[in-house]
Amino acid sequence: MDEDSRGDERMDIVEESSDADDESVRVFAVRPNTIRQLFGLLRPHSHSSRNASRHNAHQSSEQDASSSDARAVGAPSVPINFDTELPTEHSYLGNMTQVSGVGYLDAGKIYNMLIFVHHSMVFPGETLPMIIPDYLFDPTLFGDEAMLFGVIFPSMLEVTKPNLYGVTCQIYEKRNDEQDNMIIKCRVHQRFVISKEYNKNFSRLLEPLPRKVYAKVLILPEIILPDPLYSLNLGSLSRFRDIDALSNKLRQLQAATTIWPQYVFNQHKLDTIIERAKKFITSYKIESMPTDLTFMSFWLCRNLIFDQAERIKVFITNSVNMRMQIIEKSLDQRRFFCCSRCKNQIADCSSLFAMSKHGVQTNYCNPSGFIHETNTVYSIKPDAVYHSGEPSTEFSWFPGYSWEILLCRMCQIHVGWQFSAVKPNLVPKNFYALSSVNVIVDLPSDESIDQMPSQD
Template sequence: MCFRQFYTSIKFKCWHQQDDEHVELVNRVPLNDRRQEHDVFAGPSTNSQDGHRSRFKLTYNIQLPSEHTYLGKLERVDSLERLEPGSIHRIPISGHHSIVYPGETIPLILTNSLMNFDGRSESNRIGLVFWEHPYRQRIFGVVCQVRGKDIRESIIVLKTVAQQRFELVPQQDGSLTRSVRREDRAHYYAQVKILPEVLLPDPLMNFCTNNMVKINNINRNRLLAAQSSVWPKFVYDQYGSEKILSKVGRFLAFLQIESVPTADPVMLSFWLARNIPLSESDRKELFYSNSVLTRMLLINNILDYTCAFCCKKCDRQIASYADMFAMSKQGVSISYCNSSGFVHETLTVYRTVQKTTRTTSKPSTEFSWFPGYSWQIAICNACNNHIGWKFVATKRSYKPKKFYGLSAKSIRVATSNRKPADNESEPLAKDVSVVA
């Protein structure tokens, strides 16, 4: 079942048998009702007459998780100018276990003062290198700008924001990295080349004359321009963004997310790459592409498939895409740092499949990524693999009263393009084929 079918079929409700709360999902409308279909694109509505009601009413302040208050008080750092695409810079680097997209906030706890690697100045930039994800024998990473920091004895606590993609450039001796020893510790740095972000114009608009441009009607202009072009209009439409943005609008309405960088096509493509469930191969393809259009076309194809989240060790289905929701203003998939300095990319879901997970620790509020919630370690019932965490509200006024945070390192995305029967609301686990 594709996302389009999911958003536009009949309404349904789900009762979580083990929960003491009723979770209501989106009311869905017939495909042949174009007026109602357009309303879905606009996002969830509060008007009861249009038939669109929220999946679930959150009473929690989703601003809190994005502040990463569990890191303690940090010194604020001023913003820096973006680096010129194609330019080469020498910056301190640190290895990272997963791909990070520009626009994502990454908290870091490092064991040494990495920012002052040359002993002269602090650049307040750090490069996260993806050693585990090479591409055509090349190593890539992302430049992170420090927004907050605090030096504590032998560690440095950083709150960074990923800004630009880069590729490692070999130095004069052919090595990709060099080290500088200070205070009996090795600090690594590298030469990086900033990658461009190619934003292509609409090919049909290039055929528009000055008189046509004066007409403030894009659809009419494209139709007139197609008459003087080599290919018919439907060919150009396949590489346009209008239909893609309509499908993205459905996805955002489903997640009830409004604070999305839709005005910037580059940042929108990266935001979607972080918040749409992707296989490892798709994540790489989206990151390594310099073209915004290529990313959006791939995202367009991905939205035609349903997905489930399976244990990476035993492939047992743990959760469904239908239970994703945004517990943070930054989306459904956010990176958090534990007290040991390991960064977990965490996907929030209302629930897991019944009897697939269990908790192995007592509830704790210490270092909680979601203030006002206690956490417990959750593992897979089949193979005892660490899956993520169960969060339970410590205040009665908070909704949801409980939810799960799945660790991206412990799960894999499984996809299916099977068309379900009329009485099915989501794909069955046995029909899900795992994407390697």
């Protein structure tokens, strides 16, 4: 739909999609004598040899996982007395007016909305600060239906071609500056996909210059599958799920009533993955993480640090369960921040820590409107960078700290900033923020990335 013919259809539903596949859990028949087996299994030292073998294999797997988690928790500790709420407020953007409006759209339906282009990926649950020329906004965007627009990521096209992916953004604070710019803070809500199939103006979305353009977007679903063993509900015995000493024995019994061993079902058990992730991020000084499973899967992807291929894989996957399995695999990998141009190692990912309540990775906006996705680390490798310019507190993303530009020592491109406390009581005294524009996550050469999931 071109700009002249869109009329009042900016947020109208134009059609419904029925392409999304329903994901279901197979229910297996329970073998006879289940109750008798359960009471035998719940008595100490009453395992059959087959169940004991499975239990030992599971214990060995958990010990390996604990060993990996211990390596993460054993990272050096960094004391912090900085108020991590301050960076989330983006106070460097000035005083703004709060606004409200509709936030969520129906998954599986197509909407026509205003679209902006962003150079990197953002995930649902993030905050996105933006400075955009006022003329690019549609005045009707600030009506009763409110304040929703889309942001797309052409950088993903190399993998997702011909489809474009993006997210819906809801403005919650805004103001106008003296240069006729709209300064906004947005909450990122839902993923969507844009297809040539229902967009005649698809090519306009990829034009480099800022311009007002609308597109029809298909809102993607967020599918959460229950634990497969929950389908084998044993009635009143299900209360044993809440007793730590007995829950695993109950799972052993339930798995024994199927043709598959227990570890097959444990691969889809989200609680185990969540506990491993919680242990891993304790070294980051993060106080809490989201409880909603959908937002948690995206939040972990940002804070556990993936390379670009893995981030895309997580983003386009509709199943929360599959995302969490991708995340679990990353816990055993050592990673480095490297210069994107010359591959000079800048920092070890084990030096990450959170200077923002949102986590180790946050989006910040510079005075020109460029959005930097940054990762905060407490140390960088010796002789990896050098400083450029004088320290400044103007437009500082971390109140109470001055910033200096850091350049790669090998190829002289911008890789981030050093922040230094200007108040004597602030801790840490110094830390670094690496920009993902020119700093990438690198894996050891023998690491491989699984094939991209199909999105039929």
